[in-house]
Amino acid sequence: MTDDARARGLTRMQEVYGWKPPEIDGAFFATTVDHLFAEIWSRPGLSDRDRRLLLLGALTAQGRMETAEIQIHGALHNKEMSEEQLREIALFLCHYVGWPNGTRLDTAISTVTARVRDGGEPRMRRLK
Template identity: 45%
Template sequence: MRAVYGWDIEPTKPFELQTVDHLFGEVWGGRPDTLSVRDLRLVLIGMTVGTGQIDVAGLQIDTALRLGEVSPEDLRHLVTFLSHYAGWPRGAALNSEVEQIISRHEAAKSEEDPGS
């Protein structure tokens, strides 16, 4: 789970154990010769935007930015790209989500390094 989100949880219930083992061990972990975590995350972002799950896309976008998998410019390009395929209303919602996430990350960076 750390490789996907940058943090771990300690699963205690059977469903949590199965989810963490399978989803994060096999599905996200994959094999070395397959898609990277970044690639899988971009596919997941596209799928969640396409199905209108902007909040779920936001979690993935926030993580991708925090882990350095994408830049703010990458995210803005992704908004334009996905708007053409998912529709402008979803694209507009995604744009709002992305800009809020970028603002939060920039504010957090400013707090960490006030001289920048």
Template identity: 50%
Template sequence: MSDHADEITPERRARGLEIMRNVYGGDHDDEGPGDFFGMTVEHLFAEVWSREGISNRDRRLLLLGLLVGQGMDDPVEVQLDAAIRTGDLTPGELREIVVFLTHYAGWPRGSRLNTQVEELIARVMRS
């Protein structure tokens, strides 16, 4: 098995950073030493998020469902914010996601998601 550092190329890192910027709608610098950030950029974004077959919007919907189902509120907020900023999802679509996921993830998680969505929409409307 090869060491992760052997697989790093400047092109792969640049591709991963560009995809990460597209997914999260912001400036993500080549930050952070260590293997975790490198694996995130060079594998998750350069290899997984760049695959053909489904859109980034579809990936975001799948990820939101998974995160809500697991009760992972902090990553949900990151994904909701990115979904609005990148234009992947509209406020109306986010509200529909709340209704849908509430029936599968449970009322308490749906209630928390609703609060997150409505707070995000209110912030966006103010800015």
């Protein structure tokens, strides 16, 4: 890890999610910032919206709604997708990842949009 990679990664993470990343010590978080955000989310070829669409599909297929909520918040904050578009994604995914997971995504969209309307921040679990 270089200080440059850490700085680029933290900046990119803030751009992707729309909030300042927490300062967390540990190898897991360091790898996430230094590699995933400084390198992968910074590559040319896909827009942030493209990446977020792919990620929402993968997270929904895995039933990972706590992480999907972070992506939903980022999409709304960065104006990459509207609530209507996110709901359309949930309905579309029901046909490919199953109604239970698609419905859980739709519920997550409701939760996050209500939180955003109330001026709340995304719910983040502490990464170690």
